[in-house]
Amino acid sequence: MIKARVTVTLKSGVLDPQGKAIEHALSGLGFAGVDQVRQGKVFDLELAGSDRAKAQADLKAMCEKLLANTVIEDYAIVLT
Amino acid sequence: MKSAVVLLPGLNRDRDMIAALTKISGKPPVTVWQTDSEIPDVDLVVIPGGFSYGDYLRCGAIGARMPVMRAVAEKAARGVMVMGVCNGFQILLEAGLLPGALMRNASLRFVCREVKLEVANANTAFTRRYAPGQVIRCPVAHHDGNYFADAETLARLEGEGRVVFRYAEGTNPNGSINDIAGIINENGNVLGLMPHPEDLIEAAHGGMDGRPLFEGLVGRAA
Numbered sequence: 185m186i187k188a189r190v191t192v193t194l195k196s197g198v199l200d201p202q203g204k205a206i207e208h209a210l211s212g213l214g215f216a217g218v219d220q221v222r223q224g225k226v227f228d229l230e231l232a233g234s235d236r237a238k239a240q241a242d243l244k245a246m247c248e249k250l251l252a253n254t255v256i257e258d259y260a261i262v263l264t
Numbered sequence: 265m266k267s268a269v270v271l272l273p274g275l276n277r278d279r280d281m282i283a284a285l286t287k288i289s290g291k292p293p294v295t296v297w298q299t300d301s302e303i304p305d306v307d308l309v310v311i312p313g314g315f316s317y318g319d320y321l322r323c324g325a326i327g328a329r330m331p332v333m334r335a336v337a338e339k340a341a342r343g344v345m346v347m348g349v350c351n352g353f354q355i356l357l358e359a360g361l362l363p364g365a366l367m368r369n370a371s372l373r374f375v376c377r378e379v380k381l382e383v384a385n386a387n388t389a390f391t392r393r394y395a396p397g398q399v400i401r402c403p404v405a406h407h408d409g410n411y412f413a414d415a416e417t418l419a420r421l422e423g424e425g426r427v428v429f430r431y432a433e434g435t436n437p438n439g440s441i442n443d444i445a446g447i448i449n450e451n452g453n454v455l456g457l458m459p460h461p462e463d464l465i466e467a468a469h470g471g472m473d474g475r476p477l478f479e480g481l482v483g484r485a486a
Contacts (some may be wrong), residue, residue: 201370253322255365256412
């Protein structure tokens with residue numbers, strides 16, 4: 185079995201009102217010096233088999249087809 | 265006019281849409297379920313609003329990948345009219361039938377109220393019964409209606425007159441770029457919009473500003 189983590193984040197230049205709200209809440213809690221917060225998503229996947237190259241290719245296809253909306257989001261794949 | 269309404273679990277504005285289509289076209293639409301791979305011979309396919317799949321992952325993301333959406337894409341490619349309202353608009357974007365994305369409202373709040381809409385392009389099958397630049401009333405109800413597209417896509421949409429509806433008179437409820445409320449595809453047969461014209465079609469609704477959209481489609485298909 186191969187374990188993988190996919191991280192999906194908003195592209196730079198895309199406004200993130202949720203990140204902005206979190207940023208404000210953090211400063212309200214007294215955390216000074218938080219210049220920016222960007223919110224994203226994390227997916228932990230378990231894939232059958234042991235072919236890491238195939239897993240990498242499959243995960244890329246999954247990101248392109250469903251996990252990320254590439255109009256507004258970037259993704260990163262890490263096999264663990 | 266023969267029409268079809270797409271049903272997915274979690275959509276909840278299908279009844280309003282079916283009522284509007286029935287009243288204005290005189291024929292009840294057929295309904296197609298998410299697993300249907302074929303849509304009967306119709307002039308118009310509508311994806312109504314709601315919260316398909318609970319808005320999981322991204323609004324419309326799961327619904328857009330259901331088998332029925334391949335059938336919708338085939339209809340669209342053959343020139344059949346397709347309209348997505350609210351969640352239906354989000355689904356059309358996620359399915360790649362329209363460009364751009366709808367993000368969380370800039371206010372982070374769900375908005376449920378009436379807005380003013382400018383008919384930015386009255387030269388489409390959907391808007392031909394409106395006057396160019398006409399400002400109409402229309403309800404909105406959504407949490408993710410903040411339209412975004414990259415600069416190149418935006419310039420193309422604006423340049424080709426594909427922004428069909430714009431929030432007018434400072435009523436932009438969601439931070440949408442260029443006040444965009446509705447856009448059309450390159451061939452002019454696929455429209456997506458956040459507001460709900462189906463909810464303003466008879467006097468009992470408090471207004472009928474949404475009616476010309478449907479009447480224009482009926483007249484075209486007749």
